[in-house]
Amino acid sequence: MGRFDYIFFDLDGTMIDSGDGITLSVQYALKRMGIIENELSALNVFVGPPLKDSFMYYYGFSDEEAEKAISYYRVFYEKHGILRCWPYKRVDKLLSFINSSGKKAVIATSKPELFARRIIQHLHMSQMFEYIAGASLDEKIVRKADVIDYAMKQLKIDDPSRILMVGDRKYDVIGAREHNIKTAGVLYGYGSYPELLHAGAEYIVKNVSELAEVIAL
Numbered sequence: 381m382g383r384f385d386y387i388f389f390d391l392d393g394t395m396i397d398s399g400d401g402i403t404l405s406v407q408y409a410l411k412r413m414g415i416i417e418n419e420l421s422a423l424n425v426f427v428g429p430p431l432k433d434s435f436m437y438y439y440g441f442s443d444e445e446a447e448k449a450i451s452y453y454r455v456f457y458e459k460h461g462i463l464r465c466w467p468y469k470r471v472d473k474l475l476s477f478i479n480s481s482g483k484k485a486v487i488a489t490s491k492p493e494l495f496a497r498r499i500i501q502h503l504h505m506s507q508m509f510e511y512i513a514g515a516s517l518d519e520k521i522v523r524k525a526d527v528i529d530y531a532m533k534q535l536k537i538d539d540p541s542r543i544l545m546v547g548d549r550k551y552d553v554i555g556a557r558e559h560n561i562k563t564a565g566v567l568y569g570y571g572s573y574p575e576l577l578h579a580g581a582e583y584i585v586k587n588v589s590e591l592a593e594v595i596a597l
Contacts, residue, residue, distance in 0.1 A: 384542060384595060387546060388544065390488065391496055393549065394552075394569055396468065397466050398427065400465075401463070402427050403427070404420065404460065404464070405456045413452070479508060486511050486531055486535065487514070488528050491515060524552055525556075527555070541560075544564055545561050548567075553565060553579035553581045554579055563580070564585060565579075
């Protein structure tokens, strides 16, 4: 079967390009908070990390202000942003390869699970995943490490060496390392080589074809 039995995937920036929907929703939330941001590319930093952390870090929001911004974000995202996403090239073939190899693909995202499931269903990919794990709307599960822990419990996995975590940002790597899970960082998303290297990713790949080679180890 190979070294890894379970492949945990981040969603945004790893399986799908969801930048448009996320940045437009952040732009709307900032506007409601009295901040005008005309350059959408400046908001790409919001793709991946928990929203609350990003609002507080990049715009200096207090805990209460960040919660308010998230509520504005979700209103816009549910109506206009959630389906503005597209699978990365060859992701479908990668998932077929994983399933045919006897491995199991799992989503582990800091996006609310409700949204993640809706997106996967919209893209007709539900049957390709063993489980879809995401953040809870009450924010009790938000950090990537917590999402991974939740997914492992749901799947009754007690040996982290059976898992490979795949993501495009340092948060995916850091969260996986908390569970002694090896990671593959992808460069086609929203992260960078220095970011993934510094975070400690064991593998860093340029494209989906290279990722398939790592998964096959």
